[in-house]
Amino acid sequence: MRNVKDVREVIPSFKAYSAGLSIGEIKERYGLNNIIKLSSNENPLGASPLVQKVVVDHADEVFRYPRVETPGLVRAIAEKVGVPASRIVAGNGSDDIIDMVIRIKCRPGKDHMLAFDPCYSMYPLQAKLCGVEYRSVPLDEDFGFSLDKLADAADENTAMVVLVTPDNPSGLSITADEIEAFASKLPPQALLVVDEAYIDFVDSYEKYSVVPRLDRMPNTCVMRTMAKAYGLAGLRLGYGIMPEWLADYTLRVRLPFSVNILAEYAGEAALKDETFYKETVRVVVEGRKYFTERLTALGCKVWPSQTNFVMFKPPMDALVLFEKLLQKGIIVRSLEGYDRPDLIRMTIGTEKENRAVVAALEELLA
Ligand SMILES: Cc1ncc(COP(=O)(O)O)c(C=O)c1O
Known part of the structure; x- marks a missing residue:
């Protein structure tokens, strides 16, 4: 006998999409105020002022x-x-x-x-x-x-x-x-x-x-x-x-x-908003160069990136590093879900965020 919960065979095998950890979750878990979120390849500069204005104007x-x-x-x-x-x-x-x-x-x-x-x-x-x-x-x-x-x-x-x-x-x-x-x-x-x-x-x-x-x-x-x-x-x-x-x-x-x-x-x-777009690209390209150089100097293998993130293999257990960064309020993406628990993907942030992340990595990888 069929019942109302019968669905296409493939459906029960799906899991809800996991977008990674949120700023709120990490603030709460570790009692932190400042969080640096570098896990979803978002824009380091936020939203363009022109965009913010039209959203308000047309609300x-x-x-x-x-x-x-x-x-x-x-x-x-x-x-x-x-x-x-x-x-x-x-x-x-x-x-x-x-x-x-x-x-x-x-x-x-x-x-x-x-x-x-x-x-x-x-x-x-x-x-x-x-x-x-x-x-x-x-x-x-x-x-x-x-x-x-x-x-x-x-x-x-x-x-x-x-x-x-x-x-x-x-x-x-x-x-x-x-x-x-x-x-x-x-x-x-x-x-x-x-x-x-x-x-x-x-x-x-x-x-x-x-x-x-x-x-x-x-x-x-x-x-x-x-x-x-x-x-x-x-x-x-x-x-x-x-x-x-x-x-x-x-x-x-x-x-x-x-x-x-x-x-x-x-x-x-x-x-x-060409100004915002160009500034975004400039910040990303400079940050990418900075991360690549500094992470390499710290003993990480860094893949040459053409994107707004870098993938790297740290010279220690990457899952442990991921957790230690979280405790400092820095959210990056572990590639465990890609069957590569030895790798981390990290979005380029603002200059200030990038410097804070490199300082944290210097301490953790020392
Ligand atoms: C390769 C690739 N394609 C598509 C998307 C999805 O973009 P959207 O947010 O516009 O759905 C992403 C988002 O991270 C992506 O990495």
Whole structure:
């Protein structure tokens, strides 16, 4: 006999997403006032003043539904990235776009997705939820991309291939030349998804982003988020740059008001605030250099990062170090969840935060 609690077989195997420790939890646990949170790759400078102003100015509109297609925001994004607006779909964070594209492109029980392991968790999770087989090829021991192995794993049932570059959690990036050469080896039905969540922080946009060459890469969809360099993680805003046919299907099936009314205003304001954006990138690039040099001097192995975080292996038990940093009010990300308990991922903070973290590490690693 069936009962009301019967659900799709896959559902009970899911665990609620764990976003790591919050500032409130750590304050309470250790009785601390000042917390440095470097665990979620958020913007070190907070939110742009222009964004804060439009959120306040439009607070009285929150009882209204937003416009369904967020035309002003989509136009502003299209202008910024240099593609026609018909190729842009905005969503409730790039997670929303990732979810929709998997559901549109992959046929459950027939197709599979292909990615490196480890990969940003939303890809395997949403594939599983959709009943789509998820195949992975391990990254090298040192987190390098074996692109040939990934291309070899693609066959006539591969509906989607995912590349996260710059990568999370390693911070490593492959070049647009390498991605373009890889794309040319994929079977014709395979959609290449390039997740450029961290593209704002690379040393050279031309060298690393595929967006300027999308006209030559017709089966490619690029995922972007405004949670990092634009400081909108909490408002939730991301977008996809897609082939027109895919953008068309996505707009047909998306939930109608997935970009909320404040995120729409905030997104437009964030794109206008060049000063805040440039200062964010400057602080991140300088902080990244500082962390890389200082951590290396302390005996850590630091992966060369093109993102707003660094991944490192400390010269002591990384889980013990993680706990000791927590006791000092410094929240970083242990990579235990990626089966690498020997590694830590740490977001670049403000100059002051970075100095405080290095001082703490000097004491703990001495
Ligand atoms: C590689 C990658 N893609 C996508 C996202 C999600 O971005 P959003 O907050 O816009 O959903 C993240 C967030 O950390 C990420 O690391």
